[in-house]
Amino acid sequence: MTMTTFHWTIAGIWGVLAVASAIVYWISRRSDKDMSELVQRTQSWWVMVAIFTAAFLVSNTISIIVFAIISFLALKEYFSMIPTRRTDRRVLFWAYLAIPVQYFWVYDSYYGMFAVFIPVYMFLFLPFASLLSQQTDGFLRAVGTLNWGLMLCVFSISHAAFLLILPATSGNASGGAGLLLFLIFLTQFNDVAQYTWGKLFGKRKIIPGVSPNKTWEGFLGGVVTTFILALITAPLVTPFGLVHAAAAGVLIPVAGFIGDVTVSALKRDLGVKDTGSLIPGHGGILDRIDSLTFTAPLFFHFTRYFYY
């Protein structure tokens, strides 16, 4: 196997993780505070990067299945933490079934259906399925919350998988896989960067009513770091020229921040700290992909508009 720039980029991500782990190890040795959560969090990153690397290297189909599973876990987490009605058990079941169908459109490269299946067909079908129980108490809240969950956990996330289907072009030999790698890496890196800048220099609160730990320093530090990283990595795995790389380098950190605080608002409303406990040190899976729910569709349409 010859190493392409795509493979080198993945190797680079492992390098970044190794350096970050070394720093975390050094800090946890030096500090007398309890650093177990940070250590756990770093360990979880190794597992997540390993899963993605394996999926990327094996095949597109495996990667699509991995995203379908992520959507399933996220939707299950969402349904487990929101108020639901007993009469809607069957409706929840239909909502889960939308996952394999939606990801089949991805696998099938059927863009037209991919784009409308959830926002049109499931949107119309779920309230119908719900009214069959003839229980109108809480009907509006039920269909509203179910549809929002389906949009957030399935429709949004499936855009990341659809990037995989985009073919290689003359300017970008790694094709869709390269774009997906770019999106995932920058989205997740931006989360860490915003957190780290905030921890180190955070002073001025940015949106205390929703997320009291988020600061302007963290947000702007993250945007600048991610922006620079976008300029460096774009020539390796994307067809972007300098202008588009710069635009993506702003779009991803800003959208990621908004996705993050949107899920924070949801958690605040429900009175929970984490969406779950699936990923040690991180919380639930929704805590991990909250920014991706916003960056995936926006980055996808950005790319599609300019290049496909």
Added chain:
Amino acid sequence: MLQKVFYVFVKTGVLFLLGLNVRRKELLPAKGPAIIVANHNSHLDTMVLMALMPLSKLKDIKPVAAADYFFSSPLKAWISEHVLGIIPVERQRKDKTADPLEGCYDALGEGKVLILFPEGSRGQPEEMTDLKKGVSFLAERFPEAPVVPVFTHGLGKALPKGSFLLVPFFCDIFVGEPVTWEGDRTQFMSRLKDSFNTLSTEKIFAPWE
């Protein structure tokens, strides 16, 4: 063997379709004689509690269940006995001379771990009813056996009584400190009840009405 194969599937299903968040798993008894008492919402309860145990231990873990339900037909009886390892208990006693808990005493005497649902029935999903006092007789006869309360939430949402459609939900399992026998049945039951009350308020659950 059959039981192990069955529970490999159950463990996979539980892991993927449900997903469990277990608090203080280390308090589950590692060896018998011991009694696990849990609230009862769903057919999934027994299987999930069994799935928490290592495969090699399964043969020593015995769910206690209603004879009138699980042994009502020859096929059910065979599955209940050989795959699930159930100890039957008569809920409506016909023969007044036989002790309905005889099978439980025998199993504890052999050093098994019993799984007991003192509510006696699954009842309304995610609602706890009064505890039947049978467990206090067992504790009295085997005072050295720890009685470990386990509160589960979510299994009744995933598969409530009367439904065959499994809808995935993450489920919470709270294992409590063992309740020890101190010589009085009423007092034992009230301490067990208190323990369940504490466990069930450990987390705020999403409303489900």
